Amino acid sequence: MxxxxxxxxxxxxxxxxxxxxxxxxxxxxxxxxxxxxxxxxxxxxxxxxxxxxxxxxxxxxxxxxxxxxxxxxxxxxxxxxxxxxxxxxxxxxxxxxxxxxxxxxxxxxxxxxxxxxxxxxxxxxxxxxxxxxxxxxxxxxxxxxxxxxxxxxxxxxxxxxxxxxxxxxxxxxxxxxxxxxxxxxxxxxxxxxxxxxxxxxxxxxxxxxxxxxxxxxxxxxxxxxxxxxxxxxxxxxxxxxxxxxxxxxxxxxxxxxxxxxxxxxxxxxxxxxxxxxxxxxxxxxxxxxxxxxxxxxxxxxxxxSKKNLSEKKLSTSLPAFILDAPLIAAQNITFGYHPSVPIVRELSFTIQRGEHTAIIGESGAGKTTLASLLLRLWEADSGTISYRGVPHTALSADASRALFGASMQGSYLFSTSTRDNFLRLHANMDEQRMWQALETAQLADVVRALPAGLDEPLGANAARLSGGQRSRLLTALALASEAPLLLLDEPTAGLDAERGARLIEGVLTALDARGGTLIVITHDLPLLDRMKQVIEL
Known part of the structure; x- marks a missing residue:
């Protein structure tokens, strides 16, 4: 007490x-x-x-x-x-x-x-x-x-x-x-x-x-x-x-x-x-x-408690990342929401820095599940996922997620404003960086057209935006993190071919400029031509 x-x-x-x-x-x-x-x-x-x-x-x-x-x-x-x-x-x-x-x-x-x-x-x-x-x-x-x-x-x-x-x-x-x-x-x-x-x-x-x-x-x-x-x-x-x-x-x-x-x-x-x-x-x-x-x-x-805090500090400080190691190395990972029905079986792959990767497959093949495993929203039943040479067993989930800027299907958006959504994720972000992320995500013109611009209320879970606009805002929020890995789940869903191509072109240009790497879940087959690696489930 x-x-x-x-x-x-x-x-x-x-x-x-x-x-x-x-x-x-x-x-x-x-x-x-x-x-x-x-x-x-x-x-x-x-x-x-x-x-x-x-x-x-x-x-x-x-x-x-x-x-x-x-x-x-x-x-x-x-x-x-x-x-x-x-x-x-x-x-x-x-x-x-x-x-x-x-x-x-x-x-x-x-x-x-x-x-x-x-x-x-x-x-x-x-x-x-x-x-x-x-x-x-x-x-x-x-x-x-x-x-x-x-x-x-x-x-x-x-x-x-x-x-x-x-x-x-x-x-x-x-x-x-x-x-x-x-x-x-x-x-x-x-x-x-x-x-x-x-x-x-x-x-x-x-x-x-x-x-x-x-x-x-x-x-x-x-x-x-x-x-x-x-x-x-x-x-x-x-x-x-x-x-x-x-x-x-x-x-x-x-x-x-x-x-x-x-x-x-x-x-x-x-x-x-x-x-x-x-x-x-x-x-x-x-x-x-x-x-x-x-x-x-x-x-x-x-x-x-103090014990939990000390354990958390210990887990986030152990050990240092290996700079020249792959960003992600998965070895024989298996996972299923029910033990008798595995979704991912004995999957192995590596993602090097700058090696933009697409994850494709039929509906229900486990694409979003694999993304959740990489983000450690779920832990693999067996196998190992290493982040910059460090096994996930030696890292806290927070330390692993810090490597990612992610936009997942079903992500929640706050009802206040575009600016507030940025600041909740990136507390010290200036307005110039917000506009850069929105420009890259092909959403800047939409936000400028709003009566209050960045400060216009978006409604519950951004209900005032269309499905495609909402998806682009999630992409902008993920881009703003400047993490080495950007994970996007169907970023071109709800967009026409021309706008979707501009979106991917802007994302890849921004990532190449800062040495980032894209992991994208997609059904957009023309997008695969821009990828250096494709993982098919």
Whole structure:
């Protein structure tokens, strides 16, 4: 648990976390000072204090009121900036973890788990920086100041406040809440499965039965969530009652100090309202305490451990590529999605630098499967694929994929804009390189014709582009990587012969200029004349 907390805290940069925490402390302090000053004015007004004292107190009320609003705004602004910056890092960590599990021989059986972590898990960790960490720290500082001031007056009262603070943090753990990740995963998996097959279910007339199964899973998940919420509400209500009881007890304990002349009536009134304001800061502590437990559980799933990080660094640093070795050397690779039905059998080939290669074959012969093996989206059942002289067993999948710029059939495009699609893959890419890639892919004129050019929204999965335009955009995105290998899956599909020829001519010219190598899956037979090697499956 401690290790997970440290990993979470390490994500938050001190330059962002400390100003947010300071703003929260100042906002809470200004609020308590406002209540205390107002109490002094109300209690002392009937005693006709000097006008200068009243004027000073009224000015202080205004200053505290303005300060509370300003610091509260800064607290919200800075803490949300911190939380959403960390939220982005956490979502990326979830995507990377899901990518690291490829290949999944069982299919998308873990989609529900990934969806839970991406939504619920990452949101829990986002709230860790918004609500879980700041509130206990702010309340702890106020408790320390209050206990220090109260200790000379009523030592038992100071101890009681400290005990109440600790109780708000510790008591929620007695609930022993169960993790609902498994139930959420089951529900989401059924939901995704039914959504993917809704057309087929309707066609065969079993949609109603599928809906009942989904409803049952949803009701079970909702019932457990409601049970969890009910237990929390009972605990929070009990702590609210206890907090009021402690406040009344503190008021009673302070009364003898007024009778003894240690406190004046005005000071007593100030203490009454200040203590109520301090104790009100404890309301968020039970939720923060429970949130810490949930955050640790989510972090253990989403964030890589130190061991995993060290293993990943080791795998990406071992060993160095051999410069004069073939870019790719496949030896006797065999693969099948089902062990008894091999798609690729005992296949061997090499691809040297500059040796543009075409992969051809009938539909179902395994062309896209071979491309997926080269990209290590799947691992071969037997045989070896070497990258620049290094066997795939000695390389991480990320290190192997770094050699490729790839455009595969079915690749996803983001709905925002062409520029955003480039920047998501190549964060520091300038606009000139974007246009160069679009020119090579024969798409520059199309993008220029859009109302906002590079910034025009493309729609969900680039739905506003035609099939051929979408394919060319994928080619442009792959070209922009400047990796030594460019893997294109049917780049001329949906294009007329003339435009397809210009596309391939531009791609080959760009690759030859930088010493790159093309691997293309194609049914376009005239294209084979430009290839130096053809692999027929």
């Amino acid at each position: 401690t290790a997970a907390l440290f990993r979470l805290l390490a994500i938050a940069a001190p330059s962002k976390a400390l100003p947010a925490l300071l703003a929260g402390v100042l906002a809470a302090g200004a609020g308590i000072a406002l209540i205390g000053t107002a109490a002094w004015i109300i209690a002392s007004a009937a005693l006709q204090p000097p006008l200068s004292a009243l004027a000073l107190a009224i000015t202080l009320v205004r200053a505290c009121g303005i300060g509370r609003a300003v610091f509260r705004y800064l607290d919200r602004l800075l803490s949300h900036r911190l939380a959403f910056a960390c939220y982005e890092d956490l979502q990326q960590a979830t995507y990377l973890r899901s990518a690291a599990t490829i290949p999944l021989r069982e299919g998308n059986v873990r989609e529900g788990a990934f969806l839970h972590d991406l939504l619920t898990g990452c949101e829990t960790l986002r709230d860790f920086y918004l609500r879980t960490v700041p509130q206990p720290l702010i309340a702890g500082m106020l408790t320390a100041v209050s206990c220090t001031a109260l200790l000379p007056l009523i030592p038992w009262g100071a101890l009681l406040i400290a005990f109440l603070y600790l109780l708000h943090l510790a008591l929620p753990h007695l609930l022993h809440e169960t993790e609902l990740r498994a139930e959420s995963t089951v529900y989401r998996e059924i939901l995704l499965d039914r959504l993917d097959g809704r057309t087929e279910l309707t066609a065969v007339g079993t949609r109603t039965q599928a809906q009942r199964q989904l409803d049952h899973a949803a009701e079970d998940f909702q019932r457990k969530q409601n049970d969890k919420r009910t237990k929390r509400e009972r605990l929070f209500t009990g702590l609210d009652v206890l907090r009021v009881a402690v406040w009344i007890l503190l008021i009673v304990l302070l009364m003898p100090r007024v009778a003894d002349g240690i406190l004046t009536g005005v000071q007593y009134a100030v203490w009454v309202l200040v203590l109520e304001a301090v104790l009100s800061e404890y309301r968020s502590l039970p939720s923060a305490s429970l949130g810490a437990v949930e955050a640790v559980r989510a972090a253990e799933t989403i964030l890589p």
